[in-house]
Amino acid sequence: MGSTTRFQSPRLIVVVLPSRRRLLHPLRFPPPPPPAKPHRRTFHFTPTLCFSQPQTQTQTPTQPPHSQILSIRRSLLSRSVTALDLAESHLARLNLAEPRLRSFLHVSDSVLREAREIDEKIHRNEETGLLAGVLVGVKDNICAINMPATAGSKLLQGYFPPFDATAVKKVKQSGGIVVGKTNMDEFGMGSTTERSSYQVTANPWDTSRVPGGSSGGSAAAVSAGQCVVSLGSDTGGSVRQPASFCGVVGLKPTYGRVSRYGLMAYASSLDVIGCFGTSVADAAILLHAISGHDKLDATCSKLDVPDFTAQFMSASLLDSQPLKGLKIGLIRETVNDGVDTGVISSIQGAALHMEALGCTVTEVSLPSFSLGLPAYYILASSESSSNLSRYDGVRYGNRAAAEELSNLYGDSRAQGFGPEVKMRIMMGTYALSAGYYDAYYKRAQQVRTLVQKSFKSALAENDILISPAAPSAAYKIGEKKNDPLAMYAGDIMTVNVNLAGLPALVVPCGFVNQGKTRLPVGVQMIGAAFDEDKLLRIGHIFEQTLQCSNFAPPLADSISS
């Protein structure tokens, strides 16, 4: 481990050390079979690493994250563990953490049955998919059959969609088990998960803080080990910002890479389905499983989907400068005033790490960057005012009692939607009004052109661009709840990527200290359209060579306190 590739800024090395003790789990899990290989956070195989060896406080770097999906596959196929064991222990952990985290709006009652079916298949030596036995959390705005789908809204309370979203169908076809539906800001409109109509999800690193949003439930669930990987959706950063807040890997694919059939539309020109995992490899494997053309989504690309992990190498096989020759652009506008200094130094640490891996890192300027935020909110509100018109109480969802039809619409929507959703619909209605359309919606679309062009030229000069995923680490629950502009401002790092439709990967890269609490920070890597392959390869090497790579949250503290 002493190779020169393990360059690390001193700050990052220091913060690695105290983490182990906090990971001691006060509750004993049943002793698992002896692990074949140490493995981060798959406590079923190796509770030793994460939970029961506080005494091994040494100066040695923590293990780089491994693919939980591949470990599960190896263990199942070698018959060292059954899918049922895995499912049971995950469910136990889910239930243990749930009272504190509230990540799930619904937990499937067929997980164990599905696990048994996988065991039977393996027993009969039948072919199983790459996700066989993998528990997948699904954001509640993505439809899964036989499960409710509310998108965090009272309006859809009790709604059971009659079909699987294409992404969910593909997960199931690969053998994945949908463990449940994760909490979210209502219809994706929020950055904290506080705007769910049902519950507020807590951050596993500090339960007094938000997990980010809108896919906060999916991020918190993966971070806390309530499921292995999860699906989220990203309209303006809803996968990447919670990934940063919760210390997990978050992947927003290129617009058009993944079918959106069965994703409840918020802003159709921006929405994508994305992936959460505890390693880049897991996010990549999940993306591969859900990608590809779908005739049910006209915006879904016909381009081939490469095997993203085919060229992944384990850390021990990498040479000293595995990223030699690559050009990285650090977006200047994202490390300016207004960004938390701890976040900036984490990102600078990440840039130094990339330099040590052989990259050339230069600052690039995207002059239209700050315009992206108002443009994004105009486009998203406008499109949502149209998309959410379908929730009228007629064909599904809660219907208000009314004497005439227009009151039925108005009352059903008034009772069903929360305040933020109402506000965004009305802002969008305003922005699309005659006389205001050119000044708002059209101007925002013109800004989108500028943003697309500036990314294009920056990516012509660089292999990828990097920036923080959010201007701060996770903040306190309630801190920004009543100030819409303060919350919108938190999306500055991510919305431009949606305007340009580019893929972006968030990888945990460091910590900031908030008093006694250590909170994770992620670096956002942005690639060219449909170039997830390169993005994931770089992200994988970055993650495997990062020294402070233990991003398992101190959930033990919160459960015991």
Place this chain on the structure above:
Amino acid sequence: MNNLLIPSSTALRVGTRALLRLSSTSAANSNRIWIGRSAFRTQSPARIRKLTRDFCSRSVPDVRRLAETARITLTPEEIEEVGPKIQQVLDWFGQLQAVDLENVEPAIRADTEGDNLRDDVPEVFENREAIIAAIPSYEEPYIKVPKVLNKE
């Protein structure tokens, strides 16, 4: 100037159709559709600039009217409460008025790939019962709603 783009009696339907066009027509076409609804269409470029500059300072949204157009019943207290918040965000949106966007083509979405439209052929959805089960009030073969009265 204060006419709303979407006639309130057909608000829901028109909005949805307009957005469908976003994903199913070329950029040039859908722009024409939108601009066709705009009051600015017949104005000279200089006049448009003046208008966009001017209205930001003077436009205060009529929240009651907006809520009605968006089909959301609001109490007077709610209107009172949400009005300043909407105003605050709209003022913030107004910063785009200062940006020189002359000769910049609008982009309707990510510049990634063209449309992949499927053939316009009806298909049978197998799980019809589940769709019907989700309807709040259903009487074969109709969805039941209360009487339709048009206030206009």
